[in-house]
Amino acid sequence: MTTASEHSSLDTFPKLYARNAKLRGARPALRFKDRGIWQTWSWAQSWDQVRALALAFADIGVGHGDKVAIVGANRPALYWAIAAAQTLRAVPVPVYADAVADELAYVLENADVKIVVAQDQEQVDKVLSSAERLPLLAHVVYDEERGLEAYDKARLTPIAGMIERGRAMLAKDPAAAARIEAYVAAGRGEDVSIILYTSGTTGRSKGVVMSAAGSVAAASDTVAFDHLSDNDEVLAYLPLAWVGDHYLNYAQALVAGFCMACPESADTVQQDLREIGPTFYFAPPRVFESLLTRVMIRMEDAGGLKKKMFHHYIAVARQWGEKILDGKPAPFGARLSYAIGNLLVYAPLKNALGFSRIRTAYTAGEAIGADLFSFYRSLGINLKQLYGQTEAFLYVTCQKDGAVRSDAVGPAAPNVAIRIADDGEVLFKSPGRFVEYYKDADKTRETLTEDGFVKTGDAGFFDTDGQLRIIDRAKDVGKLKSGAMFAPKYIENKLKFFPNIKEAVAVGDAKDFVTVMINIELASVGNWAERNNVSYASYQELAGHPRVNEMIEKHVDEVNRSLAREPMMARAQIARFLILHKELDADDGELTRTQKVRRGFIAERYAPLVNALYDGSKNADIRTEVTFEDGRKGAISANVRITDMKMIAPEGAEKAA
Amino acid sequence: MTHHRSDDIAPGDILLAVENVSLAFGGVKAITEVSFDIRKGEIRAIIGPNGAGKTSMLNVINGFYNPNEGRITFAGRTRPRMKPYEAASQGIARTFQNVALFKGMSTLDNIMAGRTLKMRRNFFWQALRHGPALDEEIEHRKFCEEIIDFLEIEHIRKTPVGKLPYGLQKRVELGRALAMEPTLLLLDEPMAGMNLEEKEDMSRFVIDVNNHYGTTIALIEHDIGVVMDLSDRIVVLEYGRKIADGTPAEVKSDQKVIDAYLGVAH
Numbered sequence: 001m002t003t004a005s006e007h008s009s010l011d012t013f014p015k016l017y018a019r020n021a022k023l024r025g026a027r028p029a030l031r032f033k034d035r036g037i038w039q040t041w042s043w044a045q046s047w048d049q050v051r052a053l054a055l056a057f058a059d060i061g062v063g064h065g066d067k068v069a070i071v072g073a074n075r076p077a078l079y080w081a082i083a084a085a086q087t088l089r090a091v092p093v094p095v096y097a098d099a100v101a102d103e104l105a106y107v108l109e110n111a112d113v114k115i116v117v118a119q120d121q122e123q124v125d126k127v128l129s130s131a132e133r134l135p136l137l138a139h140v141v142y143d144e145e146r147g148l149e150a151y152d153k154a155r156l157t158p159i160a161g162m163i164e165r166g167r168a169m170l171a172k173d174p175a176a177a178a179r180i181e182a183y184v185a186a187g188r189g190e191d192v193s194i195i196l197y198t199s200g201t202t203g204r205s206k207g208v209v210m211s212a213a214g215s216v217a218a219a220s221d222t223v224a225f226d227h228l229s230d231n232d233e234v235l236a237y238l239p240l241a242w243v244g245d246h247y248l249n250y251a252q253a254l255v256a257g258f259c260m261a262c263p264e265s266a267d268t269v270q271q272d273l274r275e276i277g278p279t280f281y282f283a284p285p286r287v288f289e290s291l292l293t294r295v296m297i298r299m300e301d302a303g304g305l306k307k308k309m310f311h312h313y314i315a316v317a318r319q320w321g322e323k324i325l326d327g328k329p330a331p332f333g334a335r336l337s338y339a340i341g342n343l344l345v346y347a348p349l350k351n352a353l354g355f356s357r358i359r360t361a362y363t364a365g366e367a368i369g370a371d372l373f374s375f376y377r378s379l380g381i382n383l384k385q386l387y388g389q390t391e392a393f394l395y396v397t398c399q400k401d402g403a404v405r406s407d408a409v410g411p412a413a414p415n416v417a418i419r420i421a422d423d424g425e426v427l428f429k430s431p432g433r434f435v436e437y438y439k440d441a442d443k444t445r446e447t448l449t450e451d452g453f454v455k456t457g458d459a460g461f462f463d464t465d466g467q468l469r470i471i472d473r474a475k476d477v478g479k480l481k482s483g484a485m486f487a488p489k490y491i492e493n494k495l496k497f498f499p500n501i502k503e504a505v506a507v508g509d510a511k512d513f514v515t516v517m518i519n520i521e522l523a524s525v526g527n528w529a530e531r532n533n534v535s536y537a538s539y540q541e542l543a544g545h546p547r548v549n550e551m552i553e554k555h556v557d558e559v560n561r562s563l564a565r566e567p568m569m570a571r572a573q574i575a576r577f578l579i580l581h582k583e584l585d586a587d588d589g590e591l592t593r594t595q596k597v598r599r600g601f602i603a604e605r606y607a608p609l610v611n612a613l614y615d616g617s618k619n620a621d622i623r624t625e626v627t628f629e630d631g632r633k634g635a636i637s638a639n640v641r642i643t644d645m646k647m648i649a650p651e652g653a654e655k656a657a
Numbered sequence: 658m659t660h661h662r663s664d665d666i667a668p669g670d671i672l673l674a675v676e677n678v679s680l681a682f683g684g685v686k687a688i689t690e691v692s693f694d695i696r697k698g699e700i701r702a703i704i705g706p707n708g709a710g711k712t713s714m715l716n717v718i719n720g721f722y723n724p725n726e727g728r729i730t731f732a733g734r735t736r737p738r739m740k741p742y743e744a745a746s747q748g749i750a751r752t753f754q755n756v757a758l759f760k761g762m763s764t765l766d767n768i769m770a771g772r773t774l775k776m777r778r779n780f781f782w783q784a785l786r787h788g789p790a791l792d793e794e795i796e797h798r799k800f801c802e803e804i805i806d807f808l809e810i811e812h813i814r815k816t817p818v819g820k821l822p823y824g825l826q827k828r829v830e831l832g833r834a835l836a837m838e839p840t841l842l843l844l845d846e847p848m849a850g851m852n853l854e855e856k857e858d859m860s861r862f863v864i865d866v867n868n869h870y871g872t873t874i875a876l877i878e879h880d881i882g883v884v885m886d887l888s889d890r891i892v893v894l895e896y897g898r899k900i901a902d903g904t905p906a907e908v909k910s911d912q913k914v915i916d917a918y919l920g921v922a923h
Contacts, residue, residue: 035802036814146807147861149868267812630857 011189012212014050014087016254018184021047024230024257030076033264033272041076043257049076051180052166053084053159057115058179059166060139060157064089067111067195071095071104071127072119074236074262077143077159079250081117086193086212087183093195093207094241096593097123098586100631103205105130107197108137111207111438115139117159121147124156189213195438196243198390199594207438208243208390218393218432219251221414225398226360230257232279233357237269242594247394247432248282248362273354281361285368286595288383290523291353292375293499297527313341314378321346321378326402346379355381362386362398364409365594367470367489369497373406385409387468391447391454392416393432397468408467418468419453425474426460427453476599478509484571486514488599491574494562498555499524503584503591505602506574507610513575515613517606518552519543519584525551540581540638552579553643560648570650576613577645578620580606581638587627609640618642666732668698672873673718673841678727680713680897687713689897690727695841700867700874702884705894706917711877712754714894715843718875719751720744732840746774748840752830752847754877760819764829767818768804771836772797804832807869808862824855831862835870842866844876848883856880860887881918885909893917 010016020029025044032039041049062068068085070078070092082092093111095104097119104126108116114136118124124142131137141157142148148156169176193212197205222228234253238245253260258280263272299310320334330338350356361376361383368385376383386398387409396418399410412418416430429452436444447455459474471477472489480486488506495504495516503519520543528551529536536542560573584590590602603610605624612620623637666672673695680688688710695701703711716722718729720739728735731747750771758767776793786794805811808828813821818829827847834842847863848856860883866872878884884891885905893901893914901911908914 035799035806036811037802146869147865264811265809271812628854630854 011216012086012184012187012191013083013193013216013251013254014184014187016216017043017047017050017083017087020254020257027230027257028233028259029253030079031259031261031276032076033262033268033275036264038261038275046076046080048167048170049080049163050083050087051177052163052170053080054087054180054183055166055169055176056162057084057090058088058183060115062088062090062115065192066090066115067093067113069093069095069108069111069113069116070240071099071116071123072097072143072240073266074238074240074245074249075119075143076262077163078117078119078240079236079260079262080163081141081159082194082250086187087180089183089187089191091192091195093197094246095197096199096239096241098239098593099126100587100627101126101129105133106204107207108134111195111197112136115141117141118143120144124148124151187212189216192435194246196246196390197241199242199592199596206440206443209435209438210393210432211435214432214435215247215251215393216255217415218395218430219247219255221431222395222398223252223256225414226280228252228256228258228280228360230259232256232258232359233276234258234260234280235263235269235273235276235278235354236260237263237266237272238282239593243388243390243394244282244364248280251393252280270354274352275354277354277357279357279359281355281358283361283363284365284595285363285372286366288363288368288376289372289499292372293521293524295349295353296499297523300527300531310345313337313345314375316341317346317378318374321380322374325377325380325382326404342380350379350381355379358382360384360401364388366596367493368406369493370406372497377404386413387470389454389456391434391456392428392430393434395432396426396428396430396456399467403465403467405467408463408465408469410468411466412468417453420461421455423474424459424461424471424477426456426458426468426470428456429453480508480514480572481510481512482571485569486572487569490569491516491559491563491572492597494559495555498558500528500551501555503597505584505597505599507603507613508572511614514572515576515578515610516556516574517602517609517613518577518579520548520552520579522583539583540636543579543581544638544641546641549579549641549643552577553645556643556645557648560645564648564650573647574645575647576642578609578613578640578642580609581622581640582624582626582636585626588625612640612642666697668871669696671695671730672697672732673875674728674730675714675718676728676730678714678717678724678729680710680717680722680724687897688717688724688894691894691897691899692727693892693899693902695873695875696890697873698867698871699889700863700876700887702888702891703875703877703894704879704881704884704891708896709894710897711894712845713897715751715845715875715877718744718841719749719843742774745837748838749843750834750837750839750841751843752827752834752845754845754849756823756826756830758818758826758830758833761817763815764810764813764818764821764832765801765805765815767829768801768832768836769797771833772801774837801832801836804835807835807865808832824851824858827851827855827859828862831859831866835866835872838870839872842872842874844874844878846877846879848878848880856883863887 020043026042028040029043029046030041068090070081072078085092095107116127127140141159143159189212191212193210193215195207195209197207234249236249249260261276263269316337320330320338323330358381361381364386384399384404387396388394395413397410398413416428419427421427457474458470459472459477460468460470463469472487476488478486486508491506492504495501500521501518502521505517508514556574556577563569563573586593608622609620619639619641621639625633625635627633671694676692677690679690705711717724720741723738818826848859867874891908895917900913901908
């Protein structure tokens with residue numbers, strides 16, 4: 001029924017909200033597990049909440065262009081706050097809930113925030129502790145009362161009370177509803193829809209400004225691409241402030257009209273996933289990795305028969321699963337065997353993981369191991385890769401059903417243009433392209449080319465089948481003194497594909513050889529230690545254990561062998577490595593909030609270790625300051641062993657000899 | 658029911674008074690003529706070196722031991738000899754130094770167990786799980802879910818508590834005590850054996866219980882830093898005798914307390 005003109009008139013999220021409330025008013029829009037029971041709001045009920053909240057916001061002076069920060073976990077009230085702000089043509093600014101007070105204050109200050117909607121006491125405390133830095137801040141609205149009883153309520157308002165007040169206005173005054181309609185109708189495609197702050201991989205985070213029409217257009221394209229409809233359902237567990245959550249959940253839900261379920265708490269996501277059974281799912285590779293690690297550990301502890309059955313049918317799936325998923329020919333015997341395996345292993349396993357109903361799943365953010373990737377696909381889960389950026393409002397490339405590989409990220413997404421610059425940097429132009437960095441014209445100019453393409457900062461190239469391959473951050477690709485190419489992330493990813501290695505940091509630019517610092521994965525190495533009677537009391541002790549070192553040495557050797565097979569990389573093998581005594585942590589600034597390694601910062605912080613890696617020492621002393629969750633500081637010191645590796649002759653050279 | 662009387666007491670008035678209480682096991686004197694009071698709505702700490710009689714004092718308050726001498730007045734009623742379940746039905750709940758939970762039961766079932774005294778239907782109806790008994794169970798479940806939410810233990814709702822780490826078991830035990838809707842909550846070393854982060858979490862829960870439910874709390878704790886931060890008033894015991902009583906600041910500067918903790922040349 002939607003004509004072209006009608007469609008183009010739906011150029012803001014509030015307009016889509018109103019449409020969904022009218023078109024599919026009785027269908028579920030939001031769920032939240034509260035006090036152990038799933039509560040559901042239909043599109044009509046949800047829109048009522050948004051309208052009520054918008055009226056209350058207007059009442060405390062929120063208007064066109066005002067910035068409303070949203071800090072907290074995925075809660076219906078916070079999603080309503082985003083929509084209510086957009087309804088008033090105000091600009092929602094979601095902030096990472098785990099940001100420490102100083103990071104939070106920076107964003108609130110930088111974005112000129114007038115109202116903060118905070119989830120609970122923890123967030124309210126952070127905001128209030130830096131209130132003197134925020135002269136524009138007029139009100140703090142909170143969702144959960146707990147612990148705030150004794151606070152001065154002059155500038156603190158409960159969101160439930162605001163919604164109540166708004167509902168009362170709607171009930172007794174017909175003009176109130178008309179006012180909302182007028183607000184929505186006044187919304188324009190070129191309005192700022194949201195400001196998403198980047199996670200700050202390099203330096204301070206930047207506010208990425210999105211336009212309403214661009215956001216809606218981008219989401220409409222991918223909803224069509226993946227055939228999403230109002231029968232779909234997602235679990236909104238990604239950080240509210242991340243473009244992934246705002247796009248995949250909020251934006252796509254509004255365009256397609258599907259239901260978004262909010263988990264009970266961050267710790268219950270796995271159980272909630274099982275109860276909801278989402279049909280569309282996104283997770284970064286590390287989530288898939290830790291799930292697989294957990295499955296494998298559980299299988300190690302299972303009885304003999306179960307173990308045998310599991311390994312037999314996983315082998316069947318490895319051989320045939322992906323072919324069957326992609327609709328490629330497979331003999332009848334294989335199909336039968338796969339069907340039995342599905343009955344006995346795959347379906348129960350998928351059910352336990354909450355993946356039973358998945359039609360489309362994506363992973364992105366980091367490279368994913370071929371084994372890991374095909375494990376899930378072989379179970380019949382349509383897992384694909386996409387490549388995206390906040391600046392693109394997510395999608396730059398995405399893989400089509402049936403044309404999926406682990407080492408590439410797919411062709412350009414619908415209506416996206418991609419170009420590779422002379423230095424190998426990937427450039428794109430997309431419907432959802434950001435408008436600018438908030439209050440940073442220089443950075444905006446730096447990032448855009450003259451013809452409006454965005455510089456991604458990633459180096460990559462197109463494969464023969466038209467899929468994009470990303471090697472590394474363009475600025476991180478360096479050279480050894482010998483002139484050999486050094487792509488740190490490429491080496492790190494190869495290491496990280498071993499379940500025992502959680503994180504790796506490669507050093508080598510302008511050096512004689514490549515060295516790496518490794519973080520072990522406590523879950524799998526700990527389980528290994530248990531099975532092999534290796535006793536340990538702490539992460540540090542386990543990381544320093546000689547047998548763990550031996551195990552990691554074998555992994556590094558395998559990586560060197562695989563590097564030796566690649567002509568471009570053969571000369572950048574790992575010469576020396578060490579195992580770090582502590583886990584890299586975002587609280588210590590070593591990872592970004594999206595868990596990406598901050599290489600430069602780490603090189604500085606662990607300078608004594610880096611020096612030792614290059615001066616030939618056999619071990620090194622290190623003392624590092626750590627930040628506890630409450631912001632207090634402590635220190636850990638350790639003596640770290642350094643291991644020398646044997647270089648593997650490149651494959652070509654071996655043949656020549 | 659007797660515990661209704663505690664509602665008549667205004668915040669700040671005396672909820673529990675211990676007067677000249679002595680307790681001896683055979684010839685060993687555990688407590689000697691100790692007197693102090695607990696005011697409604699406050700957090701009251703009992704501290705002292707090992708063997709000072711702190712746990713014995715809690716056991717006297719909740720009726721596990723009966724004092725040889727002296728009187729205990731709770732909610733305006735001076736009580737004769739009593740049993741722990743009588744104390745419980747009067748609104749006194751406690752947690753233990755060594756976690757005392759049903760290890761094979763889930764978190765939820767353990768907390769539900771704390772509702773036993775609140776169940777009105779008799780055993781027969783409960784066993785049938787029908788009609789009014791079922792409605793009642795739903796009511797109790799709702800209350801327990803509030804506690805689960807309050808203590809942030811949703812993720813372990815269905816986990817057998819024996820499988821949980823110690824810090825979480827302590828939290829479940831607090832949950833079970835809260836399920837009784839106590840007027841007076843006795844916590845025996847709620848932070849023993851915890852790391853810094855767990856201690857801070859537990860401290861926050863203690864303060865929140867006090868603020869949110871208005872529960873009067875008496876606690877024994879070894880971590881002096883925690884005690885000074887949490888408590889409104891502190892009683893200090895040494896060798897079964899009271900040596901000091903007052904606000905954290907007063908207690909901290911009391912010479913007898915300093916001597917008791919740091920030792921003194923005799």
